[in-house]
Amino acid sequence: MDLIQTKDLSYAYEAKKDIIRHINIKVKKGSFTCIVGENGSGKSTLLKCILGLVKGYAGEIIKPKHIGYLPQKSDIQAHFPATIEEVVLSGTISNNVRSMFYKKEDKENAKQVMEKLGIYDIRRRCFADLSGGQQQRVLIARALCATKDIIILDEPTNGLDPSIAIQIYELLYGLKEKENITILMVSHDIQRALNYADNVIELINGEIRFCGKPSEFKFGGDK
Numbered sequence: 001m002d003l004i005q006t007k008d009l010s011y012a013y014e015a016k017k018d019i020i021r022h023i024n025i026k027v028k029k030g031s032f033t034c035i036v037g038e039n040g041s042g043k044s045t046l047l048k049c050i051l052g053l054v055k056g057y058a059g060e061i062i063k064p065k066h067i068g069y070l071p072q073k074s075d076i077q078a079h080f081p082a083t084i085e086e087v088v089l090s091g092t093i094s095n096n097v098r099s100m101f102y103k104k105e106d107k108e109n110a111k112q113v114m115e116k117l118g119i120y121d122i123r124r125r126c127f128a129d130l131s132g133g134q135q136q137r138v139l140i141a142r143a144l145c146a147t148k149d150i151i152i153l154d155e156p157t158n159g160l161d162p163s164i165a166i167q168i169y170e171l172l173y174g175l176k177e178k179e180n181i182t183i184l185m186v187s188h189d190i191q192r193a194l195n196y197a198d199n200v201i202e203l204i205n206g207e208i209r210f211c212g213k214p215s216e217f218k219f220g221g222d223k
Contacts, residue, residue, distance in 0.1 A: 001029045002062070003150050003182050004050060009059035011049050019045045020206045023059070027199075029149070032176045032183040034193035037203035043186040044072070044154055046203070050184075051152060068143030068151035073136070073158060084130070084138050085123040088114055091145030106145070113144045116179075117171070133164035140171065150182035151175075157189065165189070169196045190219075 004027040011020050020042040027033050035043050048054045050061055051069055068091065080087065092106040114120040117137055127138060136156050143151040153172075157165035173196050175181040187193045193200055194214040202210040202217070210217055 002026045003029050003064055004184065005062040006046075006050070007060040007062075009046075009049060009057060009061060011045060011054065011057040020049070020203070023208060025201055025208070025211060027150075027182060027184050029182055030176065030180045031198045032173060032196060033185070033199040033201065034197040035184070035186045035201045035203065036188070036190045036193050039188070041203040042206040043203055045206075047152055047154055047184075047186055064147070064149055066147040066149065068146040070136075070139050070143045070151065070153040070156055072154045073132075073156075079128045082127050083123065084119055084125055084127055085110065085114070087127050087138055088119075088123075088141045088145060091142035110141075110145055113141045117141045117144075131164075132160050133167060136160070136168055137171065140168075144175075144181070148179075148181070150184065153183070153185040155186055155188060157187065157192075165192065172196070190217075 004025070006023050006025050009020065009023040013019060023046060035046060037043050045054070049057045050063060051067060082090075089102055089106065089110045092102060092110065111120060114123055117140065119134070119137060119141060127135060130138065140151070140153070140156070143153070156172075157168050160168065169192055172183050172185070176183050185197075190200075190202075194217055197214055199212065200210065200214050200217055201208060
């Protein structure tokens with residue numbers, strides 16, 4: 001079963017050439033898919049189209065109603081003055097558009113997610129006081145509060161020490177294996193993507209150069 005599918009997807013910013021062109025991908029339920037490529041290749045733009053964060057694209061996007069999302073890390077995000085629990089709970093907001101208050105089931109869901117990710121015991125700590133790796137773990141928990149099906153992540157290991165980056169990959173792989181959560185992730189780290197992902201999509205200049213299993217991937221532009 002395909003959770004996400006794009007058909008001939010293209011997008012261009014105003015007065016600029018196409019950022020992505022004729023993108024056709026399928027993301028299967030329970031898979032771990034990594035989108036890789038150089039800076040400016042269109043990776044983040046592709047995610048934003050799928051998430052509905054940009055308008056005016058050409059083509060078709062099929063996707064589920066609820067998607068958990070972890071955007072690229074920012075300085076504002078890193079210094080957010082809230083507790084871990086408050087940040088995680090905020091992931092349920094998209095499911096409660098008619099209410100200003102968290103429901104009992106939202107709080108229970110957040111508790112279960114925090115327990116799974118090993119952050120429940122420190123839930124009262126300030127998000128801004130955490131290390132970069134801990135903050136990403138909290139934001140993954142936040143994304144999981146929005147859905148049980150699929151989370152989309154944009155460079156979640158950017159700026160992290162290599163050992164911490166591996167922990168994030170291991171965490172995501174475990175969610176896929178144990179919880180059947182579909183992972184769609186942008187990464188600049190091709191080697192780790194090849195080690196953990198089921199499927200790899202490489203973009204070059206806004207077009208797909210490779211889409212397939214990691215074992216079939218070739219470096220250096222070879223077809």
